[in-house]
Amino acid sequence: MAERKLPRDLERLERLLAAGPRPEPSAALRQRVLGGVQSELHREDVLLRWRCATTLAATVLLAVGLSLAAVETTAFALQPRRSPPSVHEVARRLRQLSPDLSPAESVREATLLQIGAEVGCRTKLGDQLGLGNAP
Amino acid sequence: MNGPGTDPLLLGLAAGDPRAFAALYDRYAVRLYRAACGILGSREDAEDVVQEVFLAAVRSHERLGDVRDLTAYLFTAMSRAATRCAMRRTRTLQASRGAANEAAAALKRAPAESPDWHRLQQALGLLPSPQREVITLKIDGELTFAQIAQVLGVSINTAASRYRYALQKLKAFLMEKSTSQEARQ
Numbered sequence: 001m002a003e004r005k006l007p008r009d010l011e012r013l014e015r016l017l018a019a020g021p022r023p024e025p026s027a028a029l030r031q032r033v034l035g036g037v038q039s040e041l042h043r044e045d046v047l048l049r050w051r052c053a054t055t056l057a058a059t060v061l062l063a064v065g066l067s068l069a070a071v072e073t074t075a076f077a078l079q080p081r082r083s084p085p086s087v088h089e090v091a092r093r094l095r096q097l098s099p100d101l102s103p104a105e106s107v108r109e110a111t112l113l114q115i116g117a118e119v120g121c122r123t124k125l126g127d128q129l130g131l132g133n134a135p
Numbered sequence: 136m137n138g139p140g141t142d143p144l145l146l147g148l149a150a151g152d153p154r155a156f157a158a159l160y161d162r163y164a165v166r167l168y169r170a171a172c173g174i175l176g177s178r179e180d181a182e183d184v185v186q187e188v189f190l191a192a193v194r195s196h197e198r199l200g201d202v203r204d205l206t207a208y209l210f211t212a213m214s215r216a217a218t219r220c221a222m223r224r225t226r227t228l229q230a231s232r233g234a235a236n237e238a239a240a241a242l243k244r245a246p247a248e249s250p251d252w253h254r255l256q257q258a259l260g261l262l263p264s265p266q267r268e269v270i271t272l273k274i275d276g277e278l279t280f281a282q283i284a285q286v287l288g289v290s291i292n293t294a295a296s297r298y299r300y301a302l303q304k305l306k307a308f309l310m311e312k313s314t315s316q317e318a319r320q
Contacts, residue, residue: 006299006302009306010299010302010303010306013255013302013305013306013309014274014302016251016252016255017255017270017274017305018274020252020255020256021252022169022275023168023169023172023178023181024165024168025164025165025168025181025182025185026178026182029164029168029182029185029186030160030164032182032186033160033164033185033186033189034153034156034157034160036186036189036190036193037153037156037189037190037193038153040190040193040194041151041153041193044151044193044194
């Protein structure tokens with residue numbers, strides 16, 4: 001139906017309408033419209049840049065905020081690595097705890113405790129003698 | 136015809152390429168302008184409307200890549216802009232289009248116009264605005280009935296019928312005029 005044929009008389013009328021003088025846009029209109037288009041595109045470009053900048057700034061602020069919150073709630077103090085006491089020191093402490101131990105025996109016990117602490121075998125006595133923090 | 140997403144012009148428009156908008160202007164501006172003149176009856180208003188159509192196209196350029204019928208899209212924008220323009224001038228659309236009739240006739244009159252053409256313009260001014268609009272879109276806008284239907288939001292049959300009735304009315308008016316002229320002679 002869309003472009004169906006018109007009767008001849010109406011077709012003639014249609015041709016007459018189409019053949020008549022038509023208004024033409026002024027020469028300045030092209031420049032005016034395309035100028036408007038350019039400035040609109042430029043405005044949009046500027047807006048896009050601002051949007052990117054504000055998004056970036058918001059992201060940075062959020063990251064800084066989160067970092068500060070993490071710093072606030074985390075203890076970052078480094079714990080100094082304590083070197084384990086020497087065998088003789090452990091032996092001395094052993095002798096203090098049980099004075100009836102002979103010096104040779106206390107050295108032997110201290111050596112065993114220290115070796116145990118070094119391989120990760122923690123004992124109550126070792127902790128008491130300061131061997132608990134041994135690596 | 137290239138479909139949406141493949142037409143280089145549509146792709147250029149969607150990308151916001153100023154050259155694509157210049158090509159769009161060269162392809163459509165005159166037809167849009169003439170149709171706006173026919174609806175509003177004012178050259179200044181028609182120029183404002185054409186500018187408004189292009190600015191609206193720029194503002195929504197990202198969506199232009201998906202437009203199926205660019206001609207219908209632009210003429211729909213033109214029709215809406217013309218309605219807004221008429222309302223801005225604190226007239227009702229009906230009144231503005233009615234009042235525009237004489238201006239439109241004067242606008243189209245050329246120094247070397249034929250008596251037939253003059254009578255035709257008078258007859259156009261007497262048509263109801265929906266019929267005049269169809270005539271304007273068909274003759275000045277060079278749209279198909281499918282495109283006119285899309286612009287006006289009616290069925291293709293309605294658009295075609297309106298056009299046919301409008302031509303019949305014009306013909307009746309012309310015949311009536313010539314009969315009365317003959318009677319006077």
